[in-house]
Structure formats: C-alpha cells, structure tokens
Amino acid sequence: MNAEVSPDPLPILNISCYLFVAIDAPEVLRDTLHERALALGLKGTVLIAEEGINLFLAGEPAAVRAWVDALRGDGRFEALAPKESWSDAVPFRKLLVKVKPEIIRMNHPTIRPDRAPRAPSLPAATLRRWLDQGHDDEGRPVVTLDTRNAFEVDVGAFDGAIDWRISKFSEFPQAVQAHRDELAGKTVVSYCTGGIRCEKAALYLAEDADRHGLDARVYQLDGGILKYFEEVGEAHYHGTCFVFDERRAVDPQLAPSPESVVE
Template sequence: MKSGPILNISCYQFVSLPDCAALRDPLYQRAAELGLKGTVLLAEEGINLFLAGPAEAVNAWVATLKQDARFAPLAPKESWSEAVPFKKLLVKVKREIIRMDRPAIRPDWLPRAPALPAATLRRWLDQGHDDEGRPVVMLDTRNGFEVDEGAFDDCIDWRITKFSEFPAAVAAHRAELEGKTVVSYCTGGIRCEKAAIVLNEEGLHAYQLEGGILKYFEETDGAHYHGACFVFDERRGVAADLSPVE
C-alpha cells in the first residue's frame, strides 16, 4: 500500500561477481546522478541493496543495474515513506555481503537453497504442518535485537549477536531440528539463504523464506508474525502493511 512519495527498495542476489570492485564506481555514480540515498553492498558472492528516492529515479537505477544480465532476475521489495530514511549514499565492496566465514558457500560452487514462497508458508502455518505432514518450525537467523522488534510466532531464536555465529549455533542445536521442516528467515533473504545452505549441509530438511519477512509482508497479510520488521534505516521498523512504525 502506497503511503508516501518516496519509494524504498531492498533486494539481494546471490550471484558470482568476480568483477565486483569494477562495478562499484559506475553504480555509485548512477545513483548519485539520480539523487538516491541508501546502501549497496557488492562482493564476489553477490549484491545486497537498500535504496530510496522518488520512484522514477529508483526505477531508473534498477533498469541500469539490470542491463547487466547477471542482475536481470532481481525483484526488489518495495515500500513507501514520506521522506528518504537514509542520510547518505554508500556503495561498498566487501569480502561477503553478509559475513558468515564459510568461504565454501559461494554461488558459483553451490546451488541455491530450496526457497519457500510466502503464500505457501502462510498456508503451512495455517494448517500447522507442511504438505507431507511434517511439523514446521520457523528459525530466525537475525541478531537478537532485531528479533525483539518482531518475529514469527513461536520462532526459534538462538540470540545470535552476529551472523558469523550461525553455523556454530546450528551444530549446537541440530538435534532439536531433526524430523522437522525448518524454514529459515531474515529481513530480506540473504541471511536465510546462506543459513538454509548450512542447514541442508547438516542433513536437515530446510527451506529459506523467499524474499524474507519483507516479501512475506508484501505477498500476505502478515498473519503468524507479531510486531514490526526491523530495518536498518531511520524508519527503524515496518508493519505488516509495509508502513513505517513510529
């Protein structure tokens, strides 16, 4: 639901970018020309971005990005606000777009983790099990302070303080997840994708929530989720209708 003149987008793509350093300046310059603010992270494992500005400018930048065939599948999640919730524009090159310290988890070496559409998750949570009758558990891969703002009902929360702690947490709690369908989730999808790869490597039956909480809000009524979704900008959080939370 549109609730302001500023379009906010977030998305990521787990894709091999060996030339990520060369992409930095052109993407920054184009965003600066269009007056956009926010953060774009580039790494050899892909791209993660949060940008805001007038819709025409945001869409023009996305169109420029998609001229590179590797980014053609990008499907940004959209929300609206009265003002730009970022103070400046940053385009950064990093070793990982979200640090996990598991160098073997790379898009050019591994297939995507199984992805669960928002509508399917909504149905599974309604019925209390997946389509094979297995109990479904929601595993929050975010930091503890994000979970405190809002989370799926009865989620598993290991109170991690940084994402690099996740693999050790899986090893410590693996027995609790056996025999269940585990759905890992995060804000926009990148953490839960990497998390689902680790879970499946551990022999667990796991999915990532496609597009994370924000896509779940966009495509459902937000049922089975309580509170707000923490976002890393001046809005702090968004409600199930993607409106900013005071």
C-alpha cells in the same frame, strides 16, 4: 455511494534487494553504480562482493526505478527483484557503495550461493498454509528458524519461531552445532528480513544435516519477512520488522512503524 479510492503512496520509494551472482571485477562495478546513484540523487547502501550484490536505496520513484533498470541491463542482474516500501522522507543520510569480502558475512567460505544450486525456497502463501494447518503437506511438523540478530527478533518474529539469540550472523554456524538436535524430524523454514541471510543459512543447514545424517528438511522463506508482509500480511507474525535505516521498523503493511521511527 462512490467507491473508496486508495490513497496515493508516500513520495519516497525504498527498495531492498540482493542477488548471489559471480562478479569478477567488483571495484569497477562499484564505481559505475556509485556514479549512477549519485547522478539520480539516491541515498542508501550498496554492497558488492565476488559473490553478489546487496542493496538498500531510496529516492524519487522514477530515479530509483531508472537505477534498477540500468543495473538489470547488465545480464548478470536480470533476476533482480526489489522489494518496495514507501516513506515520507529518505531514511538514509548518505550514499555508500562499498566492495566487501561477502555481501552478508558468515565467515564460512564453503557456503557460496553464487556457485551452488539455490536452497529450496518456500513461497509466503505456502508457509502461511503450513502454519495454518500445523504441518507441511507430508504431515511433518514445521518450525520457523529466525536467522537474524537477537535485537531484531525482539522487534517482531513469527509466532513460536526458534531464536538462538545470536548477536551477529557469523555466529550462526556455531549456533547450529549447538542446537542441531532441535531440528531432527522437522521441516525447517529459515527466515530473515529480505532473504539474504536465510539463503546462506538454508545452505549451511542442509549441508550440516547431510553431514550428520539429520532427518531435517530445510527451506528458506522466499523474499524473507518483507515479501511475506507484501503477499500474506501479518498471519502468524507478531510485532514489526526491523530494518537497517532511519525508519527502524516497518509494519505488516510495509509502512514505517510509528513507535520505531527515529526523529
């Protein structure tokens, strides 16, 4: 009997990626990246700020990878590691390349990942193992903390995750002030879609815990839910993952979720 052959991927490559890195002339970079993406027929959104870059792009696989390779040619962006998924059609209607004050708005100017050591990150496999055993490697209870907006959490989340029902990420610091005692004595793993929000959130949580003498150990889930799906699948997760494009959500196989596709 012939071995099963994996089907070819769908024709459109979607990437999401961010990097906190100092950018001293974001307007110049914006013009360069917009020109390249336009020439390659890509659609999506690229946000640039002095603190880094955040992007969601889609198109023909060779074109998407050529754009990423050109960006990595700039030494500031060598560490870019896009997360990939596939779809039948481009899930964006146009191309937007914008300069913003922050690539993810927190409105808390002391939290600048481009200027500080990165908060400790936790690989997907380690989080799964900790959730399997019910504690971290030192026996401390582990909690997952969702840093996304409430409507995203409602589409899918880790089992038993802490959800403070925020409506926008800039509300996260206030939510910490109101709920910090819930985290005492625990190992806290902040998570989000692709890593950008939980990276800022983890820095804020660690800073707050130090300031208030809170016995909490803080990690960020490396690569967010999308990387967890890629490396681990759906273990300890229920539902799908909301994404900000016309697919609306992807399942643990990183395929568009049929019930969430916008016609």
